[in-house]
Amino acid sequence: MALSVTDLRVYYRTLKGDVKALDGVTFDVADGEIMGIAGESGCGKTTLGKALIRLDNRMRHAGGTVALDGEKLPIADDAAMRRHRYREVSLIPQYAMSAMNPTRKIGKMIRDLLAAHGVRYAEVLPELERRLALVGLDAEVLKRYPIELSGGMKQRVVLVLSTLLNPSLLIGDEVTSALDVSSQKAVARALVEFRDHGFVRSMVVITHDISVLFQVADTILVMYAGHLAEKAPARTIIDEPLHPYTKMLIGALPQVGDRYDEQQLSGIEGRPPSLLNPPTGCRFRDRCPLAHDRCAEAPPFREVAEGHQVACWAVS
Amino acid sequence: MLTLDRLDKVYRTGTFGTSDLHAVRQVTLDVQRGEVVSLIGESGSGKSTIGKMVLHLLDSSGGTITFDGRDVTHLGFRARREYYRKVQGVFQDPFSSFNPIFKVDRTFETLRRSYFPRVSSSDWRGRLEEALAAVSLEPGDILGKFPHQLSGGQLQRLLIARALLLDIELLVADEIISMLDASTRIDVLNLLVELKSRGLGILFVTHDLSLGNYVSDRVVILYKGRVVERGVTAAVFDDPLHPYTRDLLASVPHLDRTWEDVEAEEAERSAALAGRCLYHEALAAQGRALGEEASAADGDDVGLVEHSPGHFVGCFRLAAGDPCPAGA
Numbered sequence: 001m002a003l004s005v006t007d008l009r010v011y012y013r014t015l016k017g018d019v020k021a022l023d024g025v026t027f028d029v030a031d032g033e034i035m036g037i038a039g040e041s042g043c044g045k046t047t048l049g050k051a052l053i054r055l056d057n058r059m060r061h062a063g064g065t066v067a068l069d070g071e072k073l074p075i076a077d078d079a080a081m082r083r084h085r086y087r088e089v090s091l092i093p094q095y096a097m098s099a100m101n102p103t104r105k106i107g108k109m110i111r112d113l114l115a116a117h118g119v120r121y122a123e124v125l126p127e128l129e130r131r132l133a134l135v136g137l138d139a140e141v142l143k144r145y146p147i148e149l150s151g152g153m154k155q156r157v158v159l160v161l162s163t164l165l166n167p168s169l170l171i172g173d174e175v176t177s178a179l180d181v182s183s184q185k186a187v188a189r190a191l192v193e194f195r196d197h198g199f200v201r202s203m204v205v206i207t208h209d210i211s212v213l214f215q216v217a218d219t220i221l222v223m224y225a226g227h228l229a230e231k232a233p234a235r236t237i238i239d240e241p242l243h244p245y246t247k248m249l250i251g252a253l254p255q256v257g258d259r260y261d262e263q264q265l266s267g268i269e270g271r272p273p274s275l276l277n278p279p280t281g282c283r284f285r286d287r288c289p290l291a292h293d294r295c296a297e298a299p300p301f302r303e304v305a306e307g308h309q310v311a312c313w314a315v316s
Numbered sequence: 317m318l319t320l321d322r323l324d325k326v327y328r329t330g331t332f333g334t335s336d337l338h339a340v341r342q343v344t345l346d347v348q349r350g351e352v353v354s355l356i357g358e359s360g361s362g363k364s365t366i367g368k369m370v371l372h373l374l375d376s377s378g379g380t381i382t383f384d385g386r387d388v389t390h391l392g393f394r395a396r397r398e399y400y401r402k403v404q405g406v407f408q409d410p411f412s413s414f415n416p417i418f419k420v421d422r423t424f425e426t427l428r429r430s431y432f433p434r435v436s437s438s439d440w441r442g443r444l445e446e447a448l449a450a451v452s453l454e455p456g457d458i459l460g461k462f463p464h465q466l467s468g469g470q471l472q473r474l475l476i477a478r479a480l481l482l483d484i485e486l487l488v489a490d491e492i493i494s495m496l497d498a499s500t501r502i503d504v505l506n507l508l509v510e511l512k513s514r515g516l517g518i519l520f521v522t523h524d525l526s527l528g529n530y531v532s533d534r535v536v537i538l539y540k541g542r543v544v545e546r547g548v549t550a551a552v553f554d555d556p557l558h559p560y561t562r563d564l565l566a567s568v569p570h571l572d573r574t575w576e577d578v579e580a581e582e583a584e585r586s587a588a589l590a591g592r593c594l595y596h597e598a599l600a601a602q603g604r605a606l607g608e609e610a611s612a613a614d615g616d617d618v619g620l621v622e623h624s625p626g627h628f629v630g631c632f633r634l635a636a637g638d639p640c641p642a643g644a
Contacts, residue, residue: 180358
């Protein structure tokens with residue numbers, strides 16, 4: 001088991017109290033698995049990604065453990081985590097491509113990053129160039145400034161530099177969002193290729209776009225309001241979802257073939273609950289068509305079939 | 317209703333405007349009443365520029381815009397005000413469309429002050445409630461709230477309601493759902509279709525092909541400022557002709573097919589069209605019918621030919637400066 005997360009709770013400190021953005025999450029990511037995390041904004045997917053690498057000062061580790069390759073990660077200890085960051089766990093944050101230093105050439109920026117982790121640039125340069133070629137970039141880009149590259153090129157540079165030290169786990173937060181469809185496809189393909197070449201052992205890909213996950217991920221985890229709703233192989237999530245939320249979410253996606261006149265899709269009524277004082281029981285209760293009395297009690301996230309876990313009383 | 321005829325936009329870029337960027341090249345299209353026309357293109361295709369020129373947020377550099385038979389390419393201050401009674405826009409980011417320090421009601425209040433100073437309070441309230449009902453919002457849930465208290469979908473619908481208060485005929489919807497969550501975006505899309513059935517014309521600007529396909533009657537595919545293909549939605553999506561459209565459609569992530577499946581399908585079509593250019597083939601056929609002078613007349617190659625009824629395609633070269641693959 002590459003990554004094993006047990007009952008992880010991460011709260012945001014606010015003046016009004018704790019916002020329970022991640023409230024008891026348990027899942028595993030196998031070696032060589034690309035797991036996609038999907039959900040609406042505010043469901044805790046980005047918090048989950050960040051919690052695996054660095055808690056910023058608003059975030060509080062309220063319980064639970066994270067183990068990578070059998071070793072427990074000291075996620076609440078910022079200084080102790082430093083040893084693991086980049087070498088073992090690497091993160092591509094949201095908008096990473098827009099966060100590149102505009103005054104530094106790409107090569108210089110990578111040199112700085114490596115120096116910060118005690119690695120010599122000259123040593124990894126041949127490998128760096130090889131990987132750039134693999135994602136279809138010329139070694140020439142190292143001599144360019146970020147402004148000279150297109151969005152898709154920048155995102156591929158970010159992918160190469162974040163996996164340069166062959167981490168066990170790569171977390172990609174919205175790596176394909178904000179790209180045109182053709183660059184989106186190139187970046188998504190590069191993710192899979194990097195896993196296939198063993199540059200990263202396993203991956204967690206966070207996005208709101210389920211159709212991209214279907215193309216790249218082996219398994220998809222659906223989150224709702226800080227809880228896990230369902231985890232299953234990608235095809236199962238799309239073709240035979242069990243959780244009512246997953247069903248409604250998939251049902252709300254227009255396909256390229258869908259036309260309004262032929263098939264009218266519908267959204268999900270209502271909004272996710274506030275996580276400041278979340279309701280007890282199943283958090284999807286208020287929007288769920290199948291809600292009944294038992295939903296006042298939180299449903300366990302249990303396995304209903306091989307590799308298929310669901311948190312819903314109506315599914316058993 | 318709205319007709320763009322060979323619309324051009326050139327941006328001055330570089331230090332002191334030393335170089336030109338031809339963002340929109342000779343774009344011709346039209347939107348009829350009760351119709352959704354999607355303007356589909358990737359970043360840099362000029363789709364938003366076209367939307368902004370229609371809304372008079374940008375001046376055009378050439379060509380004409382006609383609305384209800386009247387030339388509206390250049391409008392003075394007064395005329396523009398009247399124009400905005402008929403044509404309104406809604407943009408991508410609902411949060412930045414509202415001033416965060418005021419309640420959302422202020423948006424409607426300013427509208428009333430500028431356009432309906434003589435309408436009484438109670439009458440106005442009635443109209444407001446009607447407009448909110450049209451976008452399926454409950455006035456009690458919305459009015460008196462600050463923008464941060466509402467969801468993106470609610471704000472976006474509020475902006476549409478604001479446009480409806482003006483009794484508009486054309487709505488320019490520029491990427492209005494790309495910032496919304498999957499669970500709410502479909503409701504906004506359905507709302508657009510509903511408005512369409514009430515006679516509104518909608519110019520729907522998007523980069524998302526599945527959204528464009530879902531709502532629109534006709535689509536216009538743009539690449540680097542040039543219309544490469546346009547026509548009835550089903551015709552374009554089922555039988556894409558231009559190499560760019562084909563490539564674009566093959567890149568869309570599907571939920572039922574993997575990219576490999578789509579590519580295999582596309583390879584077949586590409587093989588059949590390799591080295592050909594339907595535009596020049598059609599021109600040549602026309603030329604043979606009309607004599608040589610007729611085909612030579614259309615020298616700038618920005619036009620489109622009707623490949624099948626309601627399905628137009630342009631020359632198969634990609635960028636404006638590229639050579640035509642058929643060597644014509």
